[in-house]
Amino acid sequence: MSSFKKRVPSAVVLPAGCRLSAYNGQVLISTGVPSLDDILGGGLPLGTILLIQEDRQTSYGQLLLKYFLRQGIVAGDKCAVVSGDESPEAIVRSLMGIVGEESDPGLTAGDDDDDDDDAKKKKSGPGDNDDKLTIAWRYSNLKKFESGVGERPPAISSRVNAATSNSSKTGAPPTASQVPFCEQFDLTTRISAKALESADTLLIDSGELMRSEEESLDSEVDSDIDSDMTADRNKQEVDLYRKVLEKIRDNLVEGGFSTTMTKNLNDSPAATPAAGLSERHIFRIGINSIASPSWRSKTPHDLYKFLHALRGLLRFSFGAAVITIPAHLYGTPDQRHALDGSTTSPFIHKIEQLCDASVRIESFAGAQTNAASAASAYHGLFHVHKVPVLNALVPSSTKLSILLEGSAKGTGGAAGHNTRSGMGSLGFKVRRKRFAIETFHLPPEGGVGQRRTSAPSDPVVSTKKSSEKPSKESSSTSPSSSPSSTSTSTSSKSASGAPRRTISIGSEAPARHSHSHSHNHNHTHSHTSTTTTDAHDPVPGASGVARKMMGLPPRGLQGAVSSGCSTTSTTSTPASTIATPRPAGPSAFARRPLGQGSSRPPGTPPGGSNPLDF
Amino acid sequence: MSRAVATNYVIYGKASNFERDLFSPHYNHTLAMGYPSLQPHLPASHAPLLPPGIHLSITDTQASDANFLLHHFISTYVKADQPVVLVGLAGILNHYTLVGRKLGVNLTTAKTKGIFHFVDGLTQLTDYSAPNKDFVKPTTTTTTTTAQPQQVTLQYSPNLKDIYKTIEDLVRSIQATSVKQLCLILDDVSILLNCGWPCRDVLALIRYLKLLCEEVNGSLVTLIHADAVMADEVDQDGLVKGVLYEADYIIDVRGLDSGGSRDVHGQISMLRGPGFLRRLRAGQVKEHEWPAVTLHYKVLDNNVDIFAKGFSSGVL
Known part of the structure; x- marks a missing residue:
């Protein structure tokens, strides 16, 4: 033994x-x-x-x-x-x-390499904002x-x-x-x-x-x-x-x-x-x-x-x-x-x-x-x-x-x-x-990287800056593109053959144009922030121009694309005017620019789109 | 009758009974048993001992080690003052002693009394482990304990017959001194096959040991690993089938098909071996003596809970 x-x-x-x-x-x-x-x-x-x-x-x-x-x-x-x-x-x-x-x-001096995310989390204090739960607060005590x-x-x-x-x-x-x-x-x-x-x-x-x-x-x-x-x-x-x-x-x-x-x-x-x-x-x-x-x-x-x-x-x-x-x-x-x-x-x-x-x-x-x-x-x-x-x-x-x-x-x-x-x-x-x-x-x-329930402040600023260029571009191109968009709308009018729809579009389109021009900056901003919740987005991170380069339709067009509309329109604004009359489309909510509450289409549920989201 | 005893046992509570077994000098033999919840499912004719002259074969898998069953038989026999011969091919004496202590038996004193006999089949079994001639075993200076029987060690031999001889000599020497019911336990027959002896020889050894046990009115308990994975190997498969064919009673221990669980460690099936069926046909045993059932088990620190399917503590 x-x-x-x-x-x-x-x-x-x-x-x-x-x-x-x-x-x-x-x-x-x-x-x-x-x-x-x-x-x-x-x-x-x-x-x-x-x-x-x-x-x-x-x-x-x-x-x-x-x-x-x-x-x-x-x-x-x-x-x-x-x-x-x-x-x-x-x-x-x-x-x-x-x-x-x-x-x-x-090496020892620069010793903070390490070790992994856990260690970093531990280093940051317990009262740190990162640890605070924004949803499901009751679990924060666990x-x-x-x-x-x-x-x-x-x-x-x-x-x-x-x-x-x-x-x-x-x-x-x-x-x-x-x-x-x-x-x-x-x-x-x-x-x-x-x-x-x-x-x-x-x-x-x-x-x-x-x-x-x-x-x-x-x-x-x-x-x-x-x-x-x-x-x-x-x-x-x-x-x-x-x-x-x-x-x-x-x-x-x-x-x-x-x-x-x-x-x-x-x-x-x-x-x-x-x-x-x-x-x-x-x-x-x-x-x-x-x-x-x-x-x-x-x-x-x-x-x-x-x-x-x-x-x-x-x-x-x-x-x-x-x-x-x-x-x-x-x-x-x-x-x-x-x-x-x-x-x-x-x-x-x-x-x-x-x-x-x-x-x-x-x-x-x-x-x-x-x-x-x-x-x-x-x-x-x-x-x-x-x-x-x-x-x-x-x-x-x-x-x-x-x-x-x-x-x-x-x-x-x-x-x-x-x-x-x-x-x-x-x-x-x-x-x-x-x-x-x-x-x-x-x-x-x-x-x-995708887990954002509310858009953190810093990333938004950066996306704003990055979206500065496209917004200018779109503002410069929108006048020229608006006729083409109207042409697409007419073509879609003829293609779909739904007269009631086209009437509503015709009535709303001008007002929307003015809004989109005045709130152009806000508009692009709203795009970037809403994309995180967009479940239909095939490429989550891509912004407008990048999407174009990748051959993808602009964000706003998804509802339109799925409904069989032509993708020739380049800016999102006219496309949104096409999409808005469809009350059930998810893109209809996302499209509406800020301060648009008065011109809400009649079919849209009032609680469906919270302006604060944008 | 033994069933009634077993139920009483459960009702009284395990801990107190264990203590009573431990400290009372006049404990009742029928109460001496390893795991109270296992005993009612074992052959009842000679409870708590196994019927004499039988071969109980235990098969297990890696995920569910059936070693706890061996400890049950060791502690049951030692408590009942019946001789046990344990051939430890996989473990050392210390392991069994310490587990025995948890189960309330002192194997060291049992060894001194000549009830418990351990055969070391680990250190010298193969030709690899033949010690260098220069090395010597230390001579224990405490030679006062000469009364203690010498521990038997299985020495390497290319022929398994020599190993049989060693065991036979030991068993016969025990039988010569007492007329009690002996239990011969082989911990892990698979080791013999792994260490290079052919399947045929290992099976012959089992058969010889079974005959020996029948002769001396004892019981043979063998443990063998029978993972489904290993059935691809002809030798291994042959060994498992051969040993099971020699068995009267089979206890099959395996994990749950659905995986692990906190409250159920695996399932344990009581099966009838060919030997049992032969006796049944000859009318030597009654059918109800060994009802073929499948139960669940959970291993605890110093006990094993055996319960019907669906009756785990997590469910009830």
């Missing part, structure tokens, strides 16, 4: 960068991403394996792995990096820096909707930064209590040379390992001339997973991370008394793109055995593993081209069973769905397939996780229902200082 999983009083000293689960008293380490920690129930429990199913065409999966390793370096843990496709050294060198520590002062996990209080990070800078000056390692559970990282910076130097890493290049093993095999074969070459090769092909596992096990045991095995008889392993716990570190294993084509293996059983043995090893040691896998390579033929990149191949499924937790990243860049355009605030979706259930019936994340609770799950076995209920309810976004997994929600329909 391993001593570290026992329910211990909170006074017990923990290894650096660890904390106890509030639910079942397990020792947890951070993945370096607070929201992922939240999903796992506070952190990754010691002795477990987290599987990350990689995204297509992007490398967010590897980014999560880097966060995990970087957090390990912060805590002074031993980090074993296993990689075949990419040299593990490159992965370690490309790790991110800590916020405020390694960045040059210029708690603000939080889709993500709160960031760490800044006090800790500042203290820690001070501590780490101190320690880097004095050369003394930070004590356990000073190491934060989860450091804040800055993706724009690289890990400092000093941190890299002091980091206790173990690099296992599986590709290199494979080559060296093959060479040794080749030499054996060469020496043994009698044997048939190919047969021999088949017999003793390199068992890469075994080699990697042996390396991991050797280092783990020799480093004293195991609680059951030891190198020599004199050391009692883990048996390290409680006092030694504070100096104890964690063995973090990060495996990049396991089971990619560079990990050649004869049967899938090799990987199963690897994971089963790794679990058996980790359960009795101060260690945890994060493994990324290019799951999209393993779909069955019909699933390989699944639009959302989901793979439910038996192979991946079995691997998930052998790991303690499993998540899948689906980036919008690599997906062929059009979800990306709708949800530009996120970089992708985050699916939780399995959460660790250790030493309890219920996974601790159902009790503790804010995110999983928010996405309305909390099921007993796992959060695996997520996959079946279609759209995953978690999304992620990567900002400079954080990898945030949040409750996924679509922005308001039509985008944030």
